[in-house]
Amino acid sequence: MRFKVTLLLPVALLAWGVMPACSGDDDDKPDSGSQDGGSTPTDSGTDAGGNPSDGGTGTATCPSGALICETFENGSSGWDVAHTHSTIEADGTKPHTGTRSLHVVTEDGIDEKQGEGEAIARWMRTIPAFETQLFVRAHVFMKSFPGDQGQMGTYFVLFSDRDSDFGGIELQVIRDTGFALDDWSARAGQGWNRQGPPVTLGMAAGRWVCLEWEVRRPTASSTHGNARVYVDGSLAHDFTDIGMRSFNNFFVGYGFVHPQGPSASETWIDNLVVSRTQRVGCE
Known part of the structure; x- marks a missing residue:
């Protein structure tokens, strides 16, 4: 459910000194509800090779005040890369678009019950x-969901590597299309949270999805808050009473910290934005 601390801490420390991808007004503002920048994902299925087909996701602008705006056209410049039993690279395998996206492939047959460890890849930077x-x-375009209900595919991680403020949270998906929130913040009540069942609105495979993650807490010293996940602009789930830290690292990628055997996956991620001023939205 969570990154192994012994592996994660050295990796997180590598990210110190990396600057945000784009600059702007960094002052916190109330969420105005506006949704600027970005583009709408196209539900275009796959080509004969099983790749995202013509149309892709277009291009995304950089909203004012964004900490990270990444279309993956410049490779891994500015990012630290880690992968285990997987590959991750910015490539042009989205057919007919002429653009790059973050392409993650995890190996099949990796099972932590057999002591084989993780099957996961991520790009990391400080914020x-x-x-x-x-x-x-x-x-996000996923070919398939996790093959076992006991494993969770991780998209995003927020993590603090300070000794006095150590901990993190991560957004995941599970086999029944529902989302999960792994809270290893070392706050009261930490643990694994899931959406449903039943799942009324979950993740989709075989098409591009606009995936949003909104993390909030009442004050900068609050120990708990909430984390919402949106699919194509609609609220899928609100995870409440989640442990909070002064997270200073952000990870993006895909894969399984706890693979259970059917660990093969192929995922594309594009038009990444991280902002602390307002919700980015899909259009």
């Missing part, structure tokens, strides 16, 4: 310490 709100948007 200014989390205060009261953070908004993440990415366009």
